[in-house]
Amino acid sequence: MPKVEHHRSTEGGWLRAAVLGGNDGIVSTSALVVGIAAANPGTTAILIGGIAGLVAGALSMGVGEYVSVSSERDAQLADLDLERKALKEDPEAELQELTDMYVERGVEPDLARQVAAQLMRHDALGAHMREELGLDPEDLTSPVQAAVASTVSFAAGALPAVIVAALVPAELVVVVVGVATFVLLVVLGALSSYQAGAPMKRGVPRVVIGGLLAMGISAGIGWLLGLAV
Ligand SMILES: [Zn+2]
Numbered sequence: 001m002p003k004v005e006h007h008r009s010t011e012g013g014w015l016r017a018a019v020l021g022g023n024d025g026i027v028s029t030s031a032l033v034v035g036i037a038a039a040n041p042g043t044t045a046i047l048i049g050g051i052a053g054l055v056a057g058a059l060s061m062g063v064g065e066y067v068s069v070s071s072e073r074d075a076q077l078a079d080l081d082l083e084r085k086a087l088k089e090d091p092e093a094e095l096q097e098l099t100d101m102y103v104e105r106g107v108e109p110d111l112a113r114q115v116a117a118q119l120m121r122h123d124a125l126g127a128h129m130r131e132e133l134g135l136d137p138e139d140l141t142s143p144v145q146a147a148v149a150s151t152v153s154f155a156a157g158a159l160p161a162v163i164v165a166a167l168v169p170a171e172l173v174v175v176v177v178g179v180a181t182f183v184l185l186v187v188l189g190a191l192s193s194y195q196a197g198a199p200m201k202r203g204v205p206r207v208v209i210g211g212l213l214a215m216g217i218s219a220g221i222g223w224l225l226g227l228a229v
Contacts, residue, residue: 014142014145014146014149015149015195016195017065017146017149017150017153018149018150018152018153019153019188019191019192019195020150020153021061021065021149021150021151021152021153021154021157022153022154022156022157022188023157023185023188023192023207023211024057024061024150024154024157025054025057025058025061025153025154025155025156025157025158025159026157026158026160026161026181026184026185026188026211027157027181027185027210027211027214027215028053028057028158028214029050029053029054029057029157029158029161029162030160030161030177030178030180030181030211030214030215031214031215031217031218031219032049032050032053032161032218033046033049033050033053033161033162033164033165033173033177034161034173034174034177034178034215034218034219034222035218035219035221035222036049036050036222037165037170037173037174037177037219037222038174038218038219038220038222038223038226039222039223039225039226039229040170040171040226041226042170043165043166043169043170046165046170046173047162047165047166050158050161050162050165051162053158054154054155054158054159054162057154057158058151058152058154058155058158059151061150061151061154062147062148062150062151062154063147064150065143065146065147065149065150065151066143066144066146066147069141069142069143069146069147070143072141073140073141073142073143076133076135076140077140079129079133079135080125080129080135080137083125083128083129083132083133084125086128087124087125087128091120091124094120094124094128095113095116095117095120097128097132098116098119098120098127098128098131099112099113099116100112101116101131101132102115102116125137126138157184157188160180160181160184161177161180161181164176164177164180165177174219177215178215178219181211181212181215182208182211182212185207185208185211185212186204186207186208188207189203189204189205189206189207189208190203190204192207
């Protein structure tokens with residue numbers, strides 16, 4: 001049996017949304033908690049800040065994803081309509097269009113015309129969407145699914161920093177959140193490299209260094225503010 005390779009980059013929008021949301025939740029909430037904790041305001045203030053950051057971030061992430069995927073989907077549906085209309089009004093030109101695409105890719109003209117005609121008899125709209133736009137009409141990205149995936153994953157990513165803030169003495173929050181975030185980012189970096197089918201040694205440092213930088217800057221500013229106030 002021939003071996004068929006598995007392309008992970010085609011595995012749908014929700015996984016991408018989840019990894020992105022998780023990363024955002026970890027980095028922004030850890031940076032927020034560390035920034036507040038560095039100013040040394042006590043456990044209650046750190047905790048309120050962390051929880052507010054979690055809720056605000058998760059909701060804004062969900063809304064943002066909904067809006068962006070919706071407009072992407074609107075554009076796809078408009079393309080679908082355009083194609084449907086063209087197929088109805090001028091099927092001969094559409095057959096020629098598909099034929100030309102195969103010829104351009106190296107298929108002999110007669111065979112290209114045969115392939116195009118057979119594909120169009122089977123599913124004309126599907127054939128044109130796939131070839132012209134790389135879209136599967138049966139499998140458009142869902143805005144709600146993407147929004148839920150990013151909201152939930154942001155909250156999940158944000159939760160560890162909030163839990164640490166609740167359980168650890170205020171003066172240890174900066175250190176413990178720092179270490180926990182480092183570990184989480186390594187795991188997430190590995191996960192997102194795996195999802196992309198990319199090498200870990202490039203993906204992991206990218207995620208970890210970005211996150212630590214955000215936390216470090218936030219802690220520094222919090223510390224300065226704590227001195228000033
Ligand atoms: Zn077409």
